[in-house]
Amino acid sequence: MTVPSGVSASRRPPRQQRQPRRLIWVALAAPGIIWLAVLFIVPFYAIFAIAAGRLDVFGTPVAVWNPLDWTATNFAAAWHDVAGAGAFVGPIILRTLIYVALASALCLLIAYPAAYFVARFAGRWKGLILILLIAPFWISYMMRMLAWIDLLQTDGYVNKVLSFLHLSSQPIDWLGGLGLTVVLGLVYGYIPYLILVLYAGLDRIDPILIEAGRDLGLNRVRTFIRVTLPLSRQAVLTGLLITVLPMLGDYFTNQLLSGTTGTTMLGNVIDDQLTSAGGVLEGQGAVFSLLFLLVLVPPLIYYVVSTNRSSRRAM
């Protein structure tokens, strides 16, 4: 198909006019981009400067800013923790991955139908339901977790409800070091993020495309599988990225809802290293923090490639 040259000329401003307009947008975006870049680069470099740093005369870690003075001591110590003779981090990494995978799957199972309902069927209640869904955001994460501690006590309301419904003959020790409690805590803590992102993605799907699927003879389930799900793939990916990243580094949920050695996650190890007396293990904590970044690079690349691909397809 060709576009008549006259139409193109009337819709698009001349090159001389487009140039200043583009510059205005660049100027408007620049502060934000610079801000984000600085807030990424400076902390990243600070972490690296500690990871490659040394201890001072008081035994306190010192950030070494000059790359020529960097040492590999902390990297070697971290490697020793992962694969050396006294390695202990391997099972914790595995446990962390399992917890996060389970929590993410549960989040998706719960969040997708909720977001789908709001986007497609909530009608005039859409605003109210959205507000209710994001209401937990108004309370700090710490306070929400503290509330769960009270609810999950052996004589708490959760056990009382289970007992009332005859689902449990004796109180369950939810806070006694159960991995399930930690996973459910992660789900509860991060699910609002996923719902919001999924809602934004599902709400953008043009209803005409879904109607077209139905018109072409697909039933509801097949329409969902063949039309809605593929169109919401980007939202699912974005939502999972947003929830998985903080879950991987989470240490607070486990600390509050379990606190036993049997549920330790990698975030707890890093937290312990950062809060070691005198900060003597802070350098190793910095190395593990950097490792997190490395782990996160592949999914981020996949996300960027996938987004670009779908954008091109849409054009």
Added chain:
Amino acid sequence: MHPREGWTEDRRGLVTRRGFLKQTAGAGLLLGSAGSLLEACGGASSGTSGVLTSNGIPLPRPNHPVTWPIYKDNPAIKSGLPPEQNATLRIFNWVAYLNPQCMTDFGKKYNCKVELTTFQNMDDALAKLRSGQLNFDIFFPTIDVMGELVYGKLIQPLNHSYLPNIAQAWPDFTDPFYDGKWHYTVPYTIYTTGIAWRKDHVPENPYAMANPWAMPWQAKYKHRVAILDDARESISLGLMKNGIFDLNTTDPTQISAAGKVLHDLAKLTDVHVDNNDYTEIPSGQTWIHHAWSGDIATAASYMPKGVNVDVVGYWFPPDGKGPVGNDLITVLRDAPNPVLAHMFQNYMLDINNVLTNISFNGYMQPINGITPQRLVKEQLLPPSLMSTTVLPSYFRRGVMELQIPTATNALWEQAWLQAKSA
């Protein structure tokens, strides 16, 4: 380490993540402290008699006391000065460690305002003090940072003429091993670390056990056992379980073995690691908890309705041979109100004010007349928990967790990290 480490204003006992940038900022300023250190090593007006050192800083020990030098450019204030007028005395202290009533009463008595700023751990507090940006008057340090405070010239020597109430303190504290001739400090709280347990769930009596330090190692109490989230305290527990009472050991084998038994404990009981001894034992969430005396002394405040505090027990070796710690009150070098600061120190050495303070935080102070019987009589302590009080003999016979060389500290921390990650 400290019983109040990690406490927040929102809720007791929560640990927070420290920021890297804060540390790096402090580290940069450390260069200044290191300079002072070198200057101190070369130009001190009086020497020290400590044998062990860490990077040139003497490490006080009961058998090797240290008298810190007094520098010409950091003298004590002159005698006979009037207290500063219309001043605001600024206090830098742990969270929930000083009764607000004491501050209010002091402010009324000396016609001044008293402001409290809190910190969550000693590393953060020192980083802030090193920055030189904060003008606090009073600081509550632990013993193990004395070298850094003196050599870094962060605190000023005391003028004893403002502190007559030192006569009310136990005699040991007029010449303690960590600050000979009490040049820089007056004592604050004193506490022990022992074993708390619920008598209604745990029939074993630690007083009848051959090795009570091994009490947590019981598989039948799986999920009901907790140890303190503190490298020094918990590795010390492992050492004592193994029969070693040098809680400042530099022997890697002993440290490793202590870490190993804690690892075993984790496998055996899926042990809780937290500093919530003051709530978990009263609530019954845990039945055996490695605990601080001052925390358990407040158990009555946290008992569920209908449960008598008598079901809570606290064991510390009756011969006093267990971990004992004490905290300090110091005047900062750049204190804007040094006279008022001295007077506040003096105020906190008076028995009546001490009793007011104990009624708030549960931690006793080494003051003559503060006895188990007095605390019970004042209804500050249930009779069943008299074992949480510290006796003067404990300070002499007890074992203290003191500053250790940096390399050894790393060994302790690594052993603890591995034990926690079982």
